[in-house]
Amino acid sequence: MKRIAIQGFEGSFHDITAHHYFQGEQIQMICCATFEEVFEQMKNDPTVIGLTAIENTIAGSLLHNYELLLQSGMTVVGEDKTHISHCLCCLPSQSIKDIKEVHSHPVALMQCRKYLSQHQNMKIIEADDTAGAAQWIAENQVTGVAAICHADAAKLYGLTILENNIEDNKHNYTRFLVLSDPRKADMLRPINETNKSSLVFSLPHEEGSLSQVLSILSFYTMQLTKIQSLPIIGREWEYMFYVDITYDNLVRYRQAVDAIIPLTRELKILGEYKAA
Amino acid sequence: MKRIAIQGFEGSFHDITAHHYFQGEQIQMICCATFEEVFEQMKNDPTVIGLTAIENTIAGSLLHNYELLLQSGMTVVGEDKTHISHCLCCLPSQSIKDIKEVHSHPVALMQCRKYLSQHQNMKIIEADDTAGAAQWIAENQVTGVAAICHADAAKLYGLTILENNIEDNKHNYTRFLVLSDPRKADMLRPINETNKSSLVFSLPHEEGSLSQVLSILSFYTMQLTKIQSLPIIGREWEYMFYVDITYDNLVRYRQAVDAIIPLTRELKILGEYKAA
Numbered sequence: 001m002k003r004i005a006i007q008g009f010e011g012s013f014h015d016i017t018a019h020h021y022f023q024g025e026q027i028q029m030i031c032c033a034t035f036e037e038v039f040e041q042m043k044n045d046p047t048v049i050g051l052t053a054i055e056n057t058i059a060g061s062l063l064h065n066y067e068l069l070l071q072s073g074m075t076v077v078g079e080d081k082t083h084i085s086h087c088l089c090c091l092p093s094q095s096i097k098d099i100k101e102v103h104s105h106p107v108a109l110m111q112c113r114k115y116l117s118q119h120q121n122m123k124i125i126e127a128d129d130t131a132g133a134a135q136w137i138a139e140n141q142v143t144g145v146a147a148i149c150h151a152d153a154a155k156l157y158g159l160t161i162l163e164n165n166i167e168d169n170k171h172n173y174t175r176f177l178v179l180s181d182p183r184k185a186d187m188l189r190p191i192n193e194t195n196k197s198s199l200v201f202s203l204p205h206e207e208g209s210l211s212q213v214l215s216i217l218s219f220y221t222m223q224l225t226k227i228q229s230l231p232i233i234g235r236e237w238e239y240m241f242y243v244d245i246t247y248d249n250l251v252r253y254r255q256a257v258d259a260i261i262p263l264t265r266e267l268k269i270l271g272e273y274k275a276a
Numbered sequence: 277m278k279r280i281a282i283q284g285f286e287g288s289f290h291d292i293t294a295h296h297y298f299q300g301e302q303i304q305m306i307c308c309a310t311f312e313e314v315f316e317q318m319k320n321d322p323t324v325i326g327l328t329a330i331e332n333t334i335a336g337s338l339l340h341n342y343e344l345l346l347q348s349g350m351t352v353v354g355e356d357k358t359h360i361s362h363c364l365c366c367l368p369s370q371s372i373k374d375i376k377e378v379h380s381h382p383v384a385l386m387q388c389r390k391y392l393s394q395h396q397n398m399k400i401i402e403a404d405d406t407a408g409a410a411q412w413i414a415e416n417q418v419t420g421v422a423a424i425c426h427a428d429a430a431k432l433y434g435l436t437i438l439e440n441n442i443e444d445n446k447h448n449y450t451r452f453l454v455l456s457d458p459r460k461a462d463m464l465r466p467i468n469e470t471n472k473s474s475l476v477f478s479l480p481h482e483e484g485s486l487s488q489v490l491s492i493l494s495f496y497t498m499q500l501t502k503i504q505s506l507p508i509i510g511r512e513w514e515y516m517f518y519v520d521i522t523y524d525n526l527v528r529y530r531q532a533v534d535a536i537i538p539l540t541r542e543l544k545i546l547g548e549y550k551a552a
Contacts, residue, residue, distance in 0.1 A: 034393075060506065063336045064389075106382055109402070113340075117310075126385070126400045208494030210503065215491055218484030226515070227486065227505045230336065239502070 005030040005041040005050045011131035011153030013082055017176045018051050021080040033128055035065055039072045042181065049188070050074065050179035056084070057173045058111055061228055066200075066242060069179065069270060076198055076271025077188040078178030085172070086112055087164040089134060089154035090146040096162050101125055103133040104148035112148055115166040122146070134159055178273070189273055195246055196225070196275040197253060201264035202240045210241065213260050220256035222247055225275075246275055281306040281317040281326050287407035287429030289358055293452045294327050297356040309404055311341055315348045318457060325464070326350065326455035332360070333449045334387055337504055342476075342518060345455065345546060352474055352547025353464040354454035361448070362388055363440040365410060365430035366422040372438050377401055379409040380424035388424055391442040398422070410435055454549070465549055471522055472501070472551040473529060477540035478516045486517065489536050496532035498523055501551075522551055 004027050006014035015029060032038045035052055042048045052069075055061050069076075086108055090099060101123045102109070102116065108130045109116065116124060127133040133147035138157035146162060147154075154161050177198075180188050203209040217224065226244035247253035253272075261267050280303050282290035291305060308314045311328055318324045328345075331337050345352075362384055366375060377399045378385070378392065384406045385392065392400060403409040409423035414433035422438060423430075430437050453474075456464055479485045493500065502520035523529035529548075537543050 058339075060339045061336065063334075064386075106386075106402070110340075110382075124402045126382075126402055207497060207499050208491075210500055211487060211490035211494040214487035215484075218487040221483060223483055224486055227503060227517075229503045241503075 002027045003030055003045075003048050004028070005032055005038045005048050007032050007035045007038050007052065008129040009131040009135055009153075011134065011150065011156040012129050013084060013150060013174060014051055014053065014176070015131070016150065016152065017080050017082045017174075020082065021051070021078065021176070021178060035068055039068050039074065042074055042179065043072065046181035046184060049077075051176055052179065053107075053174050054177045055175040055226075056107065056111075057171060058167075058169055061242070062107075063230065066230075069177070070200060070268070072179075073182070074179045075182040075185050075269075076177045076273050077180045077185050078273045079196070079276045080176045080178070081173050081276045082176065083172065084111065084167065084174050085150065085165050085170075086130070086148050086167045087151045087154055088115075088146050088148055088162045088166055089151075089159040090162060091137060091141060091143060092158075092160045094143055094146075094160070098144055099146045099162070101145045102148060103127045103136070103145060105130045105133075108148045111167045111169075111172060114168040115163075131156070175276070177271075179271075185271070191272060192250065193274055194250065194272040195248060197245055197247070197257075197272045198270035199243045199245070199257070199267065200240060200270055201243075201260075201267035203264060209263065213263055216259050216263070217243075217245060217256055220252055220259065221249075222253065222256050278303045279306055279321075279324050280304070281308055281314045281324050283308050283311045283314050283328065284405040285407040285411055285429075287410065287426065287432040288405050289360060289426060289450060290327055290329065290452070291407070292426065292428065293356050293358045293450075296358065297327070297354065297452070297454060311344055315344050315350065318350055318455065319348065322457035322460060325353075327452055328455065329383075329450050330453045331451040331502075332383065332387075333447060334443075334445055337518070338383075339506065342506075345453070346476060346544070348455075349458070350455045351458045351461050351545075352453045352549050353456045353461050354549045355472070355552045356452045356454070357449050357552045358452065359448065360387065360443065360450050361426065361441050361446075362406070362424050362443045363427045363430055364391075364422050364424055364438045364442055365427075365435040366438060367413060367417060367419060368434070368436045370419055370422075370436070374420055375422045375438070377421045378424060379403045379412070379421060381406045381409075384424045387443045387445075387448060390444045391439075407432070451552070453547075455547075461547070467548060468526065469550055470526065470548040471524060473521055473523070473533075473548045474546040475519045475521070475533070475543065476516060476546055477519075477536075477543040479540060485539065489539055492535050492539070493519075493521060493532055496528055496535065497525075498529065498532050
């Protein structure tokens, strides 16, 4: 029995993704109110596995989760990608005319920007979770309020779908990371089966320092799938780099990392895993 | 008299930044409800200058504004950086115990995450603008509600500051871009005085293609100040790159761009300007 800590309720995208990733295995969800709590759960019990969103094709990277991952010392052991679609749902007694407020997670609200801008009369209210907003409406029989969540969550909580697929862009995918205590990583993904790595490092402010690092990765035939420079908090306009690379030869990958270490500052491997 | 379109009200960070950037010049603000409207104003009247936030040391890039800029065909003619600090403010008749709701812009809410998590009883509600939330409370004499905005905006609207500097991180800076119709760019910043350029391009999925482009920029002594890979909407897990470079020789810079064009797809110069 694997215990998976997620941010969100039953029916949330984290819950849907966890069931997809661990298909065929017995899992038990630990539903947390915040991402901080997910990491707290893992810290308190090293057998707990975490699953957190990290990137979305529309909203970009979830910088706060990168930060939490970095601070936690947990390691990435897997990834999954989930197609995101949203519906607007409310109590069966309500119709679209009754809706004065829309509750959802800020990222979901951002993903339905166009739809919401066509309904200016609806007040937009942030909730901790998409499915949580649906649950709250259902449990408290809240009238005049709709939630934005996955259609599965609407059904789960007995709500009526006013409109489905209200996301601005239909090509909306979220990438999730599966996280664990480094001591448990090998049990979750044999290192020989990995072909992707997430790295973070900072660079001295010298001309061409990034191009040198990327050239070396390229000489070692590492394939770059993501790069993002991020401001280092507290040192304005100095940057840290988050880089994802894929490889088909583990030895070559390790040699590549060894080769760039002397040119980087504070390089940290966030995890090695199998690409989704 | 320059007319500057901004998202937000009098007292907003856009307003504060516009007055700083155009210090000593006569300016007139065009306050817009959305970033879309800022670009609309510029499209309808080519003499209107735009000013929009593009990046924050805590929240990262404002991807939606990058997208609007790219679609609009406007060009960057300047940049400015503003230190962001937030206060919690309300009607003078209210005290902290009375506050049940906090209204502000989503980015400001995110920047005060720690403070807000210590006040779980306050419902978090998204508003279009920080100063707009303050104005709304003042004009409608709304009790039980506080706004998060700059202390100057609180004073402007006659609100009491319950707590100042509530942002999580004191090293909180936002970078703003000054935008204009390309036909007016030369009047706003003589090209010879520029030393910074923002580029966007996509790359074929070939090994090392990014490292080649960055190596060439480095050979031409271009200094990279920002890089971000972004999912191309509609083509999942293919990436576009936003890159900022600085230069001290305009001719060399132009040669560098010419040299990378054949290796990139859809390269576009978002603008050339003087670094802040």
